[in-house]
Amino acid sequence: MFGRLFFFFLIYTLHNIIADDIRYPAIFIPGDGGSQIWARLNRTLPPPHWFCSRHSDWFELWLDVRLLSPEVIDCLVDNMRLLYNETTKKTSNLEGVDIQIPGFGNTSTVEYFDASGFSYSAYFAQIIKSLVTLGYTRGVNLRGAPYDFRRGVDEQDEFFDNFTKLVTDTYELNNQTPVVIVTHSMGGPFALYWLHKQTAAFKAKYIRSMVNIAAPWGGAIKALRLMISGDNIDVYVVSPYRVRPYQRSAPSTAFVMPNINFWDKDEVVVVSGQRNYTVNDYEVLFNDIQFPTGYQYWLNNKDLVDESRAPEVELHELYGSQMPTPGVLLYDNRTFPDLQPVVLPDNGDGTVNIRSLLGFKKWESKQKQDIHSLEIPGVEHLAILRHPTTINYIAQVLTGQFDKK
Ligand SMILES: *[C@@H]1O[C@H](CO)[C@@H](O)[C@H](O)[C@H]1NC(C)=O
Ligand SMILES: *[C@@H]1O[C@H](CO)[C@@H](O)[C@H](O)[C@H]1NC(C)=O
Ligand SMILES: *[C@@H]1O[C@H](CO)[C@@H](O)[C@H](O)[C@H]1NC(C)=O
Ligand SMILES: *[C@@H]1O[C@H](CO)[C@@H](O)[C@H](O)[C@H]1NC(C)=O
Ligand SMILES: *[C@@H]1O[C@H](CO)[C@@H](O)[C@H](O)[C@H]1NC(C)=O
Ligand SMILES: *[C@@H]1O[C@H](CO)[C@@H](O)[C@H](O)[C@H]1NC(C)=O
Numbered sequence: 001m002f003g004r005l006f007f008f009f010l011i012y013t014l015h016n017i018i019a020d021d022i023r024y025p026a027i028f029i030p031g032d033g034g035s036q037i038w039a040r041l042n043r044t045l046p047p048p049h050w051f052c053s054r055h056s057d058w059f060e061l062w063l064d065v066r067l068l069s070p071e072v073i074d075c076l077v078d079n080m081r082l083l084y085n086e087t088t089k090k091t092s093n094l095e096g097v098d099i100q101i102p103g104f105g106n107t108s109t110v111e112y113f114d115a116s117g118f119s120y121s122a123y124f125a126q127i128i129k130s131l132v133t134l135g136y137t138r139g140v141n142l143r144g145a146p147y148d149f150r151r152g153v154d155e156q157d158e159f160f161d162n163f164t165k166l167v168t169d170t171y172e173l174n175n176q177t178p179v180v181i182v183t184h185s186m187g188g189p190f191a192l193y194w195l196h197k198q199t200a201a202f203k204a205k206y207i208r209s210m211v212n213i214a215a216p217w218g219g220a221i222k223a224l225r226l227m228i229s230g231d232n233i234d235v236y237v238v239s240p241y242r243v244r245p246y247q248r249s250a251p252s253t254a255f256v257m258p259n260i261n262f263w264d265k266d267e268v269v270v271v272s273g274q275r276n277y278t279v280n281d282y283e284v285l286f287n288d289i290q291f292p293t294g295y296q297y298w299l300n301n302k303d304l305v306d307e308s309r310a311p312e313v314e315l316h317e318l319y320g321s322q323m324p325t326p327g328v329l330l331y332d333n334r335t336f337p338d339l340q341p342v343v344l345p346d347n348g349d350g351t352v353n354i355r356s357l358l359g360f361k362k363w364e365s366k367q368k369q370d371i372h373s374l375e376i377p378g379v380e381h382l383a384i385l386r387h388p389t390t391i392n393y394i395a396q397v398l399t400g401q402f403d404k405k
Pocket of ligand 1: 042044
């Protein structure tokens with residue numbers, strides 16, 4: 001009932017926009033977990049259970065909800081897991097696991113987490129559907145840039161080359177109209193990394209603005225929980241301990257760990273039965289949880305994006321707040337590191353701490369392009385994507401209504 005009222009409200013407000021022309025094309029960059037991953041198996045290593053496939057044709061690895069039953073999740077986790085090479089400092093798939101990220105350039109694989117398209121697995125779906133209602137067309141002026149979210153920005157050269165081409169192609173395809181980049185969560189820092197590599201002339205020509213939804217500019221305490229004891233996958237309830245091998249093996253988890261410039265040097269973020277850890281104690285922490293590779297990951301990732309350097313494009317920052325968000329992780333001798341901690345809450349959107357969501361404020365004195373922001377209290381990290389305020393805001397930016405304000 002409540003949902004239906006919202007729906008009418010939405011149609012009503014969108015209806016008022018329809019009078020305007022479609023103005024700017026949009027490219028969507030998802031966050032961690034927001035791209036689909038297909039796999040093809042011809043494994044040499046034995047899988048964790050007899051019932052896990054060793055050989056297969058292409059299938060949906062991430063995400064197929066049927067794979068999320070308690071035992072079968074081990075097969076998924078083992079195929080998602082990356083191996084680290086200490087010499088090259090790069091990761092690879094397990095031998096005999098081929099991976100592809102389907103749908104680059106279109107939105108179909110970033111609309112839902114699960115290819116079944118069930119409404120509970122909606123990702124950018126509601127935003128994109130609303131824009132289609134306004135006359136927008138998937139694959140023409142609504143494009144998607146899915147990527148292998150397991151990896152950090154230093155292992156994405158091909159993706160970023162493809163992304164540059166997608167931006168220029170989309171510009172040409174739409175009568176040389178500059179594009180609006182729309183990101184969610186980790187997609188924000190990914191876009192920032194790419195923007196830092198573009199010239200001012202390129203940005204002025206091809207980028208109208210960037211809309212960042214719930215971007216973790218300074219990381220999130222939650223990533224430490226993934227590293228220490230694992231975390232369930234946002235949308236689904238699964239055993240944290242069982243998904244931990246994948247979460248630990250993904251450099252992107254280190255990429256979003258709390259940034260030392262956003263937490264005080266004596267601020268305790270993790271407590272165990274034996275000691276307290278601040279953001280300056282990562283080396284000891286990873287040794288104590290017997291996962292020293294995690295520290296290597298952090299070293300490899302911590303300086304890849306200079307979050308203090310402005311993107312130098314017009315920005316729109318949308319974020320939720322006043323939701324209980326992991327602030328301090330309290331373990332004891334029994335729970336550290338394999339069981340879940342008691343969590344002291346911080347302000348934030350449930351996933352990202354508020355100080356990190358507000359990281360864009362550092363740029364206010366550093367770029368001449370406008371920075372607009374909108375805090376939406378009480379709205380959670382994923383739920384913000386289907387909130388009418390967000391949908392309406394994006395419609396206003398894309399139709400050019402926002403420019404007239
Ligand atoms: C699977 O891998 C084996 C080697 O481990 C190889 O001989 C075989 O041709 C591969 N099968 C396919 C279908 O690629
Ligand atoms: C790591 O990479 C180096 C250089 O490419 C290679 O020689 C070495 O065999 C790799 N190590 C493992 C364990 O795969
Ligand atoms: C994009 O995907 C939609 C369906 O989601 C399809 O109708 C359209 O043809 C695709 N466009 C391109 C350019 O691939
Ligand atoms: C880049 O684009 C090519 C051609 O469309 C595609 O085959 C490849 O998978 C893409 N790679 C990435 C990492 O997006
Ligand atoms: C945890 O164990 C260590 C040594 O095993 C002990 O020194 C410490 O007091 C314990 N902590 C608590 C809170 O019981
Ligand atoms: C950890 O910090 C708390 C206060 O935050 C303090 O009471 C406790 O003594 C500290 N524990 C250790 C082992 O330093």
